[in-house]
Amino acid sequence: MRPETEAELAEVIAGRETPLWIRGGGCGGVLPEGAEILETSGLAGIRLYEPGALTLVAGAGTPLSEIEGVLAVEGQRLAFEPSDLRAVLGLSGEPTLGGVAAMNVSGPRRIQAGACRDFMLGVRYVDGLGTIVKNGGRVMKNVTGYDLVKLMAGAHGTLGVMTEVSMKVLPMPEAQGCVMIDGLSPEVAVQAMSAALGSPFDVTGAAHLPEGVDGAQVTMVRVEGFGAQVEYRTGKLREMLARFGDVRVEVDADKVAAGWAYVRDLTGLCGVDGDLWRISVKPSDGPTVLAALGARKAQMDWGGGLVWAVVAEGTDVRGRIGTDGHATLVRGGGQPRFHPESPVNARLASGLRAKFDPKGIFNPGLMGA
Numbered sequence: 001m002r003p004e005t006e007a008e009l010a011e012v013i014a015g016r017e018t019p020l021w022i023r024g025g026g027c028g029g030v031l032p033e034g035a036e037i038l039e040t041s042g043l044a045g046i047r048l049y050e051p052g053a054l055t056l057v058a059g060a061g062t063p064l065s066e067i068e069g070v071l072a073v074e075g076q077r078l079a080f081e082p083s084d085l086r087a088v089l090g091l092s093g094e095p096t097l098g099g100v101a102a103m104n105v106s107g108p109r110r111i112q113a114g115a116c117r118d119f120m121l122g123v124r125y126v127d128g129l130g131t132i133v134k135n136g137g138r139v140m141k142n143v144t145g146y147d148l149v150k151l152m153a154g155a156h157g158t159l160g161v162m163t164e165v166s167m168k169v170l171p172m173p174e175a176q177g178c179v180m181i182d183g184l185s186p187e188v189a190v191q192a193m194s195a196a197l198g199s200p201f202d203v204t205g206a207a208h209l210p211e212g213v214d215g216a217q218v219t220m221v222r223v224e225g226f227g228a229q230v231e232y233r234t235g236k237l238r239e240m241l242a243r244f245g246d247v248r249v250e251v252d253a254d255k256v257a258a259g260w261a262y263v264r265d266l267t268g269l270c271g272v273d274g275d276l277w278r279i280s281v282k283p284s285d286g287p288t289v290l291a292a293l294g295a296r297k298a299q300m301d302w303g304g305g306l307v308w309a310v311v312a313e314g315t316d317v318r319g320r321i322g323t324d325g326h327a328t329l330v331r332g333g334g335q336p337r338f339h340p341e342s343p344v345n346a347r348l349a350s351g352l353r354a355k356f357d358p359k360g361i362f363n364p365g366l367m368g369a
Contacts, residue, residue, distance in 0.1 A: 004042040006124065006132060006163045012038070013161065014130025019364045022157040024061060024099035040098050043163050046070060054169050055121065060098025060162040067097055071169055079170040080116045081107030081264060088266040088276065089331050098162045104154035107264040108205040108222070111197065111302045117153035119168045125152060125160035128357030136166065151352070158363050159356040173224035176256040177234040181219045181245045184208070186287035189219040190304035192244040194283060196221045197303050199240060201233040206303040207263045219244075222260060263301060272297045272310045275332030277317050279307040281325035292320045338367055 001020075003009040013020075020038040040061040048057040051074040058067060064082065071077055082105045084095060099105075101123070106115040122136025135148035152159060181192060189208035196203050205222035212218035221241070223233045230251065238247045250256055262268065269276065274296050281289050286304030295309035307325070311317060314334055318327050326339045341349060349367070353360070 001037070002039040002042045006043065006126065009040075009043070009161060009163060010126045010130045010132050012130075013126050013128065013361070016130075016361055017359060019361050022102075022161055022363055024096035024102070025063065025094035038161065040096065040161065040163075041094075043098075044096075047164065051076060055166065056169050057122075057164060057166045058097050059164055060096065060101070062097045064095040064097060064100060072172075075172050076169045077172050078119070078167065079109060079113040080105075080119055081109040081113075081260075082116065083107045083264045083266070085266060085330070088270045097165050097167075101153055101165050102155060102157050102162060108207060108260055108301055111206065111305075112202065112204040113170075115153075117150050120149050120153055120165060121168055122166035123149050123152050123162055124164040125162045127160045128359050128361055132163075133160065156363060156366055158353060158367050160362070173226075173230075175227040175230040175251070176222065176224045176253050177230040177249060177251045178205075178256045178259060179221040179223075179234055179237045179241060180248050180250065181241060182248075183217055184219045184245060186210075186290050186300065186304075188244060189300070190283055190286055192219055192241055193221065193303040195240065195244075196237055199237065201237055203237075205260055205263070206301075208300040208304070209263065209268060210298060211268050213259055213262050220259065220263065222256065263299065266299070266308055268299060269297050269308060269310050274310040274312050275315060275317075276330045277307075277309050277311065277332075278328045278330050279309065279317070279321065279325045281305060281307060281321075285324045289321050289325050292324075293317060294320075 001012060003012055020036055022040065023037050024040050042061060043059040044061040046056065046058045046062060046067065049070060056067065068078065082100045086092065100116060101120060104116045124132065124134050126132055152162060184192060186208060193206040193208065197206055201223060203221055204224050205220065208219045210217050221237060223230055234249045234251065238249055241247050279289055283304035286300050286307055289307055290298055290300065293309050293311055295311050298307060298309035300307055313332060318339065321327060328339060329335055329337045
């Protein structure tokens with residue numbers, strides 16, 4: 001099913017009693033056997049774009065590439081740097097704005113700019129009874145009542161089918177710079193990244209790759225802004241991080257962008273057989289978790305607070321890390337995709353699903369029981 005309008009979508013859902021699997025651009029993972037697919041690609045198109053107000057409103061099925069292309073013409077961007085994991089997941093399709101919002105997809109810049117949900121101003125969606133709901137708005141302002149915008153972000157389509165998303169956008173920086181140190185152990189790399197993130201130099205990315213673009217181990221710290229600012233801050237970071245090893249600086253914009261796209265899209269983990277896991281941890285626990293995994297290939301982002309790892313199929317990652325992190329199975333099978341919830345959180349989540357989707361038709365079994 002591929003509704004072309006919000007009213008058509010509401011009509012489909014209102015008369016529905018059996019499960020639906022919601023699909024945006026077809027790059028969200030393996031579909032359950034026998035699932036009937038509801039595509040949102042018909043709900044596409046940029047409805048409003050006001051560069052001066054830093055605001056964009058688009059249908060949930062709008063391809064992300066279309067949005068980024070329109071923003072680039074005006075020298076603007078989605079500051080939360082959404083990743084494109086099609087290559088590492090072995091998928092085709094086309095990432096959509098609704099898919100990014102539903103999964104709260106946020107890249108390396110999250111540590112400085114915030115997550116996707118922090119840039120969502122408003123949403124329109126259809127709940128499990130076929131009711132069209134609007135929450136939030138098209139500008140940044142204080143509102144009363146429940147913030148359903150943030151609730152829909154990261155719900156993976158289990159609470160409703162988004163039809164429209166309003167986003168705050170930001171200007172692109174004039175320049176970028178990357179400070180790099182080769183050959184650091186994960187433990188020392190986290191120390192270096194923590195020092196950079198705790199500095200006054202407005203770091204917008206901090207990652208450690210056991211195997212970087214050139215195949216060598218590298219720790220990367222990014223800064224962005226006006227040309228003179230970037231030159232000053234990379235110089236100061238170079239001096240500050242010199243105690244960790246030989247530091248080099250790259251200020252060529254294309255090379256810096258390519259390097260961080262490599263981090264963002266997990267390019268170094270492509271073509272490696274096994275289960276792909278995403279593990280959120282305290283940055284100081286990153287190296288310990290990395291060592292416990294026995295990964296075939298891995299990398300750390302967010303200053304050590306996000307570990308991506310490919311491990312042997314069927315590896316009990318959650319058992320290996322214990323209470324040190326929150327693990328999500330991104331590629332693979334045989335285990336629950338999402339980390340088990342505490343009894344209290346499970347009751348809250350179950351209650352929310354019962355209110356938003358009382359018939360239990362949206363992506364059943366994806367989150368919770």
